Amino acid sequence: MNSVILQLAAKYIRALLVFFAFVALLRGHNQPGGGFIGGLLAALSIVYYSFAFDRQKIRKQLTIKPEGYIALGLLIILLSFLPSIIQGETLMKGIWISIPLYPLEELKLGTPLLFDIGVFMAVIGITLLFFFTLTKSR
């Protein structure tokens, strides 16, 4: 497909989708969203973009390949288990730390967020792997 309108729109829509993907990921703990939805959004941004351009070229241009996203995601998930092991708690128990950011509200970070980021990455990878393999032209 070589539609100029589509290509131009794709650039902006991609940026927008990525932005929303991160919003969904970060706000997921308190409002609708989360790693899975965020991951799907981020994957969609690339899917949409590759609609307007040559799919295989896009695939080659990805800095991290789908397989890489999957590996990264699983790795981050495993990392999120580490704090609970180190503290001698039950595996996968959520461990939280709060970082005071005056004069703003304090920032609470926890292993569930890390876990969610892992899911986010893995979902991106899985979706893209499905997408690129299934739609590969012969």
Place this chain on the structure above:
Amino acid sequence: MQYILLIYLLIAFGIFLIPGWLKKYVGIMLAFVQAVFFVFFFSKISEVANGNSISTILYWIPQLGLNLEFSLTGLSLAFALLITGIGALVFLYAAAYMKGYEGTDKFYFYLFLFGGAMLGLVLSGNLIQLFIFWELTSFLSFLLISFFHKKETSRKAAFQSLFVTAFGGLLLLSGFVLLGSVAGSYSVADWVTDADKIKSSGLYLPGLLLILTGAFTKSAQFPFHFWLPGAMQAPTPVSAYLHSATMVKAGVFLLALLNPVLGGTMEWTYIITLVGVITMFLGAYFSITQTDLKGILAYTTISALGILVMLIGIDTKLSIKAAILFLFVHAFYKAALFMVAGMIDKKTGTRDLAKLGGLYRFMPLTFVISVLALLSMAGLPPMLGFLGKELIYEAKVQSPGIASLVLILGVGGNTLMVAVSMYFMFKVFLGKQGAYPKLPNEKGWLFMFGPAVLALLSLLFGLSPGVLGDSMVEPAFSSIRKEMIDVELKLWHGFNDVFLLSLLTVALGMGVFIIALTKKQFLVKWRGINRRVFTIKFTDIFVQVLDGFLSFAARNTKRIQHGYHRFYILTVILFASAFLWSQVYITRNWVLDSHFSLNPFYISGLIVIIVCSTLYATLTQSRIATIIGMGVIGYGISLIYLYYSAVDLAITQILVETLIVVMFVLVLQRLPRFAVLSSRLTRLRDLMIALTFGSVMTVLAIKALHVEFSHPISDLMVQNSKVNAFGQNVVNVILVDFRALDTLGEVTVLVIAAMGVFVLLKTRKT
């Protein structure tokens, strides 16, 4: 003690790091290490002398009763001394024997590791741990037998021995687990205290049979004996170490170890004694017709193992005493003979009895050593073997129940042993000079050292047996029988019925030997008779059973794994619906109470739209239209989610639906034109299946609404979400915190699915 095993492991791996110029001395160095451990264990004799034991325990998985328990008792000390002592001699011998072969690093690695595994086995105080070492020795034995892996016979023999011993190992494990469930522990010490409970439980007999089968396979008892002659394909140091002195005695060790727990019953006595006595006789019977030096030794080893097993089965004070003594007797003379046989093989280039003879001219020292060892094997004075045999006869006379059978077969077996010892000596060393491929010499003290030491020990202990009795037999006895005795061993027992039996044995043995030597056709005819009478070859049966099993498996796999994807799915769906329908039928006493209402009107409208697009998707002739129809269904469902304020679900559904539609459209481009190819009947069948499955899912969904649990778990989640997990979005908190393990599982499943698609589509192209 755990450190000893650790050192073994480290040194074994260290073998590969030894630089090239030192390679010649690897065997000698390892022999030195073994000797050091021998001295270590030797120094422990006084500590375990009075039935004491040295124990350590390392907690591994205490919840499952799996701990690393090490305990050095009199029994395990006796074995440990054999393992390290004979190990040291065998390594010295191997340094000479393995010269000129490729891959000696690997050989030493396996052999040394085996030494460690065998030590681990005899030092284990926990049965699961013992099983692990047990399997390790089987496996290393497999690797060692197949050391000359370029020969097909080696590979076959190795596989056969692994198959038999590993099969026995699995039975052993199930036996341990079965009886462990009675005792509630896998610790040997706990089993000993709970011995009565185990013996009186209903699981005793099956557990006993399983454990016994395991021990019998390892110790090459009838009818599992056939793997041992095959194992002679291994390099001779391996035969001397694994297949005569140590590994094959693991079964005997296990029986002795569990004697206080399982022994003392009718089943124990009769099964073990009978199997042992049959093995003893058959081993001796077949040994005399062998033509291969190592073959003779293998069958006499089987016979000796039979004697050991039988003695433990008889289970009197005297028999246990005899068993411990005979353990040493046999280890001394058999390891020596194996080493001699290997040396003759090396020096003359043949192991065939027909080609050997008159070797005393070239190898006088070897001749002397062999005569000593063979005297011990024949059970003649003044060797240790004589003592052993006398004691065994005494034990046999006292054996309860089947004494007469034991005695008759015992005399028969020993007669043959005497005959085969004489025959071995005359055929190999005396008589005319044989037609060997090369003229032998006696160079190389490393060859001679091991057998010389062992033969001398046989003689020395024969002359002054008290030393062995006090230092070894007594502690081992007290750790088996849990009582103390004073073991007095004497060479001369007085003129009694046992001595008469001995005389009879020797006379008969001489008779058989003289006939065999003078009448050339005698043994040939005997072999012929054997071939006709014992037409059943265990090796052949083994091969046939295995082949039959494989072809059976292949046939069934072809039937089940036919390769038609549609039928796989068909099978899965049909079975699932059958189960689900039966479940629905069994729990049918719920009442459908629903108040249908069409409010709010937009939800009713949505449902109408979904139903319409479902029908459209199934009936349309265009693929694109089908996909769009399915998309409409998906979006419709997500709107319903939204109405019931399941926002996360709705967003996910919309995103996934979008992706699916996009991908389907892209894939569609590659499919051929749409056409109806299947017959009307096939489509009718598919319709029926689809209706069955669809309807059961519908019923289930409706039923799920009507099943009331007393406390829905969702309440708990909602309450704790903000307080404990600091999140207001309960769905997300469940996903990443409360049920993080489930999420991890789901992500993993998705990853595997993605990989599967990737691999499938990638390989199809090439």
